[in-house]
Amino acid sequence: MKQIAISQKAELSLVNEAGSLPPIKDLFEESWNLFKKSLLNLFLLTIFSIAVYFGVIILLGVVFLLFGWITGLFNSLGTSGMNGLFNNGPISILVAILLGLLFIGFSIIFGSAIQIGTILIVGKPEETYKLGQVMRRSFGLVVGYLLAYMIESFFLIGGLFLFIFPVFYITFLLAFVSYEVVLNNQKAYEAIKRSAFMVRARFGDIFFRMFILILLYIIVEVFIPGIIQKIEPRTGFLLGILSFLTNSLVGWFSLCYSVCLYYQVRKSVVVDEKNSIRTIWIITILGWVIGIFFFLVGAILLVKSIQSGLMKYPSKYPPSGNYFNNPYNNNGFFNQITIPTPKGVETL
Numbered sequence: 001m002k003q004i005a006i007s008q009k010a011e012l013s014l015v016n017e018a019g020s021l022p023p024i025k026d027l028f029e030e031s032w033n034l035f036k037k038s039l040l041n042l043f044l045l046t047i048f049s050i051a052v053y054f055g056v057i058i059l060l061g062v063v064f065l066l067f068g069w070i071t072g073l074f075n076s077l078g079t080s081g082m083n084g085l086f087n088n089g090p091i092s093i094l095v096a097i098l099l100g101l102l103f104i105g106f107s108i109i110f111g112s113a114i115q116i117g118t119i120l121i122v123g124k125p126e127e128t129y130k131l132g133q134v135m136r137r138s139f140g141l142v143v144g145y146l147l148a149y150m151i152e153s154f155f156l157i158g159g160l161f162l163f164i165f166p167v168f169y170i171t172f173l174l175a176f177v178s179y180e181v182v183l184n185n186q187k188a189y190e191a192i193k194r195s196a197f198m199v200r201a202r203f204g205d206i207f208f209r210m211f212i213l214i215l216l217y218i219i220v221e222v223f224i225p226g227i228i229q230k231i232e233p234r235t236g237f238l239l240g241i242l243s244f245l246t247n248s249l250v251g252w253f254s255l256c257y258s259v260c261l262y263y264q265v266r267k268s269v270v271v272d273e274k275n276s277i278r279t280i281w282i283i284t285i286l287g288w289v290i291g292i293f294f295f296l297v298g299a300i301l302l303v304k305s306i307q308s309g310l311m312k313y314p315s316k317y318p319p320s321g322n323y324f325n326n327p328y329n330n331n332g333f334f335n336q337i338t339i340p341t342p343k344g345v346e347t348l
Helices: 008-018 024-071 073-080 083-087 090-123 131-140 142-160 164-173 177-183 188-201 203-231 233-268 278-316
Strands: none
Touching: 024 090, 024 131, 024 203, 024 233, 090 131, 090 142, 090 177, 090 233, 131 142, 142 164, 142 177, 142 188, 142 278, 164 188, 164 203, 164 278, 177 188, 177 233, 188 203, 188 233, 203 233
16 A cells, blocks of 8 residues: 555645635634734734834934034024035035935834734734734844845836736735745745745635735725715714724734635645746746836937937027037037126126
8 A cells, every 4th residue: 555655745735736725704714813813912013113113213303403413503504594504514414314324224124023023913823922022033034024025026026017917916926925934934035936836826716815805905995985975075084084993904904814814825735845936037037128128228218319409409599608608519518608697787
């Protein structure tokens, strides 16, 4: 019996390929239970992120105010306007740019950690019930998460140059990448390969379930508020507040729904470790080639258009003393421009 039996892995793979996902009713039940279990921690994480963002903005503002007070920047601005910013030296501009870059960098890292935290809270509620534990684990996964995001962006931008369908196709195949990185401890490129394999294996089931989720989202967030607004136009302000709350709740439920769907798919599919994403690479490379080609053509046409306009400029505006003093050299480009002074007006 053992000699004629196929390996356990191959047998499981064949069974999974012939089977299907659990009924969608089970998916909604699991999602709802997970939503109720994770709601409080998701709310606390959101409040924490808002508080941290405000704190960082205030801190950077205080640093800039102290810098302006120490260097006398604000006195220069009060007397000379915006010219005082430049008269104070390049250091004031450099400090402002540095603070802006620090905030952007912080937003990328901290924002990624918050997104990872929401996935951990939903995907592993039994392990991440404390906010501090969630954030510690989240920061440890930021590098892999951002690397996966950059690779995804590279693929999606390439698909964008081939119009709408390739972008939707690649986005759909990469639906589980972040879950593979955060919940399954996969490296960025392996997470992309595994996500594409799982989605292809259950393409129809996943598409139908995601379509139902999107349809429910449109009904709750678009149709119902629109009907209420038409019935009672005076509810605009209250409806706006209610829409903000429902948008957060629906977003959290959608995350629970997606994570439950991911677990169902992962249990029903044995991923071939040697699988490839050749199709995605072909679409991406072709898209980037087309995009770079159109960019270069557009740049060349723009430069020629500018040069043509400059060459035609003397015929439209003769270089006499009334307009310019020797504005063009022999090649037809600007050499020196002197703005004429109207009669009766003294120069400074």
